[in-house]
Amino acid sequence: MQQFILYNGELIPADKPVFSVKNRSFRYGDGIFESVRVIKNNICFLNNHVERLMRDATFLNIQLPAFFTAEFLSIQIKELLKKNGILADARVRVTLFRKEGGFYAPIDNSMEYLIEANALYTDGFNLNKTGLIIDIYEKFRKPLNLLSNLKTNNALLFVLSSMDKIEKNLDDCLILNELGNIAEATSSNFFLVSSGKIYTPSLEEGCVAGTMRKTIIELALSQGRKVYECAISPDDLLNADELFLTNAINGISWIAGFGKKRYFHPVASKLNQLLINLSS
Numbered sequence: 714m715q716q717f718i719l720y721n722g723e724l725i726p727a728d729k730p731v732f733s734v735k736n737r738s739f740r741y742g743d744g745i746f747e748s749v750r751v752i753k754n755n756i757c758f759l760n761n762h763v764e765r766l767m768r769d770a771t772f773l774n775i776q777l778p779a780f781f782t783a784e785f786l787s788i789q790i791k792e793l794l795k796k797n798g799i800l801a802d803a804r805v806r807v808t809l810f811r812k813e814g815g816f817y818a819p820i821d822n823s824m825e826y827l828i829e830a831n832a833l834y835t836d837g838f839n840l841n842k843t844g845l846i847i848d849i850y851e852k853f854r855k856p857l858n859l860l861s862n863l864k865t866n867n868a869l870l871f872v873l874s875s876m877d878k879i880e881k882n883l884d885d886c887l888i889l890n891e892l893g894n895i896a897e898a899t900s901s902n903f904f905l906v907s908s909g910k911i912y913t914p915s916l917e918e919g920c921v922a923g924t925m926r927k928t929i930i931e932l933a934l935s936q937g938r939k940v941y942e943c944a945i946s947p948d949d950l951l952n953a954d955e956l957f958l959t960n961a962i963n964g965i966s967w968i969a970g971f972g973k974k975r976y977f978h979p980v981a982s983k984l985n986q987l988l989i990n991l992s993s
Contacts, residue, residue, distance in 0.1 A: 717796045719789055719828040724796055731827070735813040742867030743819070744810030745769045747924075748961050749790070750992075751803040751830075752837045756790055757992050758961070759783050761924040766809060769863045775811050776822045793830045802833040804962055810866065833962075838992060840985045844969020844978065845884035845958070847898070849947055850874040854889045855896045861919040875899045885958065885968075887947075890919040895945045898958050901966065902926035905945055906955035906980045915942035925959040932987045938980075950974065957981040964988050 716727040725731055737743035747762040763783040770777050790805055806829045814820040855861060855870060870888065878886045878899060887903060890896040897903055897920040905912045911933050914920045933940050950956060955976050956968035965985045967978035 714798050716831075717793065718830075719793050719826075721825055721827075722789065724793070727829070732825075733813065736810065737813055737815075737819065738808065738810035738866045741817065742865060743773075744775070744808060744866040745773065745864055746806060746808040746866060747864065749805040749807060750838075750962050750964075751790070751794065751799070751805055751833075752992055753801055754791075754794065754799075755992070756787055756805070758924055758928060759787055759790075761927060762786075762807070762961070765864070765922065765924060766807070769865075770809060770824065772859070772863065773811075773865075774822055775809060775824050777809075777824050781824070781826075789828055790830065793828055797830050797832070799830060799832045802835055802837070803830050804833055805830045808866065838964030838985060838988050840964075840978070840982060841966050844967050844976065846970045847885045847887060847956075847968055848878075848881065848883055848971065850877050850886035850888050850899075852877065854891050854893075855919045857891050857917075857919045861890075861896070862916050862922045864921050871899050889947070892918075892944075893946065894918055895947065895950075896920045897923075901958035901960040901963075903945070904929070904957050904959065905949060905953045906957075907949075907953050909980075910939045910941065911980070912941045912943060912945055912949075914945055918944055923960060925961045925964065928988070928991070929959050929965065929984060932984055932991065936983075936987070955980050964992075 717724045718727050720731045749762050750757045760783050808827045809824050811819050812821040812823045874886045874888055885898045888896050902923040930940050950971050951974055958966045965981050967981040
């Protein structure tokens, strides 16, 4: 079945060209994106995604039209899912970029957008059966500034760290910030559990302000758990009871091993059940 994308509201075959070499996302990484999970044709946590898109676009001075709301985006996504014959689970990517023109300095700050949708052959937010094996990415560190929290179209650090995990036969790598503390994983936020308390790198530590990170923090707090957003060093992993990752597509993924240290996942399992209930 031929697949389609939505480019500025127009359905276009996915294998057809849609923009020129002057596209600013292609040239400069000048844009932002969201990865959105669909479960049984239900678009999960769309308001959180749109809220972040609006916040990040405002920060980058990309001007969004008044019609670009959660309701509008929901209609667009559902139209694309239907056109692509997707009736159950899917991964949707919404990419915004500044209108083409100019060199580093743009000549038009208005927005263009692209939506992609691909079927997922999974059933909701199921916790991984086998725990992840991780290590630290050593080659480059993430700088600390306000851009660090944005999910931009410039993803070189995540590309390189993902290549590193493949070379080392790992499931994931943790990226350090310029101070040597943990920022995040290659495509996920990071959580640590110790004595029943939950810790995650604060936004000041340079992590992307993940929508699933936000959801998991809120779920944990709703159950009376203590959650601390703070600095976490690699040494803290050796004293932890549990580690897990979160992102919008997979939900929660528990970690089984870091170096010689091994972990179980009782807290991750409980949070995952809450996530399933919330998204069903």
